[in-house]
Amino acid sequence: MPPVHSVFETELQVRPDDIDMNQHVHSSRYIDYVLAARYDQMARCYKMPMDEFLKLGYGWVIRVSHIEFKRPLLLGERFLIRTSIEEIYKDGVKVSFHIVKKETGKLICDGYFHYTMVALENGRAAEIPEWIVEKYSI
């Protein structure tokens, strides 16, 4: 039976510069929103912020991004980004996400990202130490 990981939530608001010619949030900004949520949750929820990885000589890179768009976000709207670790690999994690409107709970988009941990000195995939796996297994 696979471990069940926590779902964490970050609230953000659409900025005017996120809006594109179609009067709704530009599609590429959803990648930025999930990134912002992960940074927030790494520090606040997993108690191991990106800074700490960098000090240890590690970084994270995206290997795969997959997004399914359901409905658009509009100017000024507040939304919740919920993310959850689906799997932890030897050198990376699969993170699934849902973005919903705060007011109605309606689904904006969902999908997943594969992140790989790399050693900053050579940019190569690095094995995630056991103590970090534990921190991220909540």
Add this chain to the structure above:
Amino acid sequence: MPPVHSVFETELQVRPDDIDMNQHVHSSRYIDYVLAARYDQMARCYKMPMDEFLKLGYGWVIRVSHIEFKRPLLLGERFLIRTSIEEIYKDGVKVSFHIVKKETGKLICDGYFHYTMVALENGRAAEIPEWIVEKYSI
């Protein structure tokens, strides 16, 4: 036997504002690069630019984006975005893409997008008229 569609190519160069804190192109910008290539190719290769769709009361929205990142692009590098229609549905298309470095031909990332054609008046999926299907079947 499925029809074999043409592969079209657009050349772009990395701008300084595309670079993020990791000193390479920010991941969400690849969505913007593919979008730029499609705009260029709609006009130049398919002879039916976005403007013409808008005049007819149609727009295009992204339903799915899937990107696999292989290696990063760096400041000032020139690159080629190759896209190809993989499938044409009743109300949309699946477009696959490859981004390669111009100098070395090395693969930066690849993936696909599902686009749906919508009627601008109500935002709902619209059936692609046969004469447009033909234009995009080259």
Add this chain to the structure above:
Amino acid sequence: MPPVHSVFETELQVRPDDIDMNQHVHSSRYIDYVLAARYDQMARCYKMPMDEFLKLGYGWVIRVSHIEFKRPLLLGERFLIRTSIEEIYKDGVKVSFHIVKKETGKLICDGYFHYTMVALENGRAAEIPEWIVEKYSI
């Protein structure tokens, strides 16, 4: 004696996609931050959101932007954008702003924007109706 206008304040937080290759907020994003603050304050403080202008057939365009950069904002930092109308012209306003770090109150940048109100139908400068001048004279 010129009228003294209120100073309004909006709080925001730096997103990871705002950070550039120099590890601090990319210079052009400060224009976006001031824009975001004005949108917020138009609705919340002046009780006349951008939407209402659009419904009346008016829009706002930037004529001049002037920014003096003092020190950088860093990833995740919270900051306050304080703006104030300095002058109201026949067809526009001069808005001055200060951005300060929330934690220390230290000045990040300051400057001003000239905005012109335009009629959306032709894009030309339009005279600001007296009742709108009054709303913005608080």
Add this chain to the structure above:
Amino acid sequence: MPPVHSVFETELQVRPDDIDMNQHVHSSRYIDYVLAARYDQMARCYKMPMDEFLKLGYGWVIRVSHIEFKRPLLLGERFLIRTSIEEIYKDGVKVSFHIVKKETGKLICDGYFHYTMVALENGRAAEIPEWIVEKYSI
């Protein structure tokens, strides 16, 4: 009599992600366009690219940006960014710029930037060595 410095030119094209909700180039992107032109011209025209500054332990930061907007750029339009060093200070330069439409030569915006050279080790303003002043005095 002050020295007369060369005017250098870089050509770019508007990308779809540069367009905002008003259907023209988002105001903050003009800062990015001038930045892109300076990177190009530092390498191509002054024969001293940013890389070389970084290797010497120097960086450049913006102290002041001033932009006067005349008319908008639209999706896909090609434009020329002309920049010229107006003054060289002990620790910085004032660069003036004009952006014009390629097809018509019409002025889009103009203005200036004050850049300060900093030592990367402490972020403080650094005196520009005489041999660099000479390179930038063409």
